[in-house]
Ligand SMILES: Nc1ncnc2c1ncn2[C@@H]1O[C@H](COP(=O)(O)OP(=O)(O)O)[C@@H](O)[C@H]1O
């Protein structure tokens with residue numbers, strides 16, 4: 112339902128986004144993911160109407176909204192900094208847009224209570240001044256406010272970045288829940304890979320104003336289309352052709368044959384040689400994380416990191432010989448530039 116066609120966005124002479132093309136489906140949770148400065152906010156602000164593209168068009172449900180003013184776009188926006196009215200109660204913040212629209216008092220009250228329930232704010236909390244609320248609660252107020260006028264699209268720019276780790280996780284779950292319950296088309300911006308993987312139906316990975324890959328979380332993680340995506344989305348062992356040979360794989364049998372990666376949880380090893388293609392190596396370090404162990408293994412000079420579930424039967428010690436096995440299908444291969 113949202114289509115970006117050949118969008119270019121400039122700040123003066125500087126081209127922040129050269130030529131953006133993507134589609135967001137009705138009801139989808141779509142995330143723009145990438146490092147700081149790659150153009151996520153710029154892209155989001157052009158959708159909300161704060162920035163005018165210098166080229167291209169943005170369509171919503173088939174109609175061109177590129178020149179439609181902000182307040183006619185039916186886009187609700189949530190920012191990293193809550194951007195609430197600090198002297199008002201949570202209730203008045205949520206009701207603000209509805210009052211401007213001159214909705215009846217009864218309607219406003221019903222709607223605010225409905226929204227509060229949706230984002231898990233109690234009627235008592237609604238009466239509080241927002242400056243006396245925690246960051247997590249303020250962000251709930253901001254989300255309710257963004258949804259008050261029943262927008263077609265919800266956009267959120269790093270809404271969890273100012274919260275501590277625990278709050279971030281609980282609000283993240285709630286965002287996912289209400290988005291699934293209400294099915295509102297959502298465009299979400301984050302630089303946090305885990306957040307993107309956990310929340311999204313699909314992710315667009317940005318690098319330098321361009322999209323490197325669009326896909327669902329599994330595709331982005333397991334079938335990273337470029338070396339940039341592979342490295343950005345999670346940890347991976349970097350291997351060269353010589354390392355692959357050591358591991359019993361033929362580097363020329365891959366699509367691209369000069370740089371390779373494998374994710375740590377895809378490197379499996381065992382004390383016994385029963386594994387058909389196990390290659391002997393030595394455990395050189397171990398960190399224990401409760402649910403899993405994080406190992407470094409040396410295989411004839413090639414270093415591999417591996418996550419492995421701990422069990423009573425398989426507990427490994429430094430210096431121990433283990434047999435490493437790697438499935439060819441789990442190797443990601445790329446051509447390095449230059
Ligand atoms: N108001 C502005 N004036 C000039 N350059 C800007 C402005 N806002 C952002 N930029 C530049 O545009 C690029 C993209 O920025 P931004 O969209 O904020 O990235 P992100 O949100 O991914 O961190 C960056 O190089 C940034 O420095």
Ligand SMILES: [Mg+2]
Pocket residue numbers: 148151152153
């Ligand atoms: Mg940003």
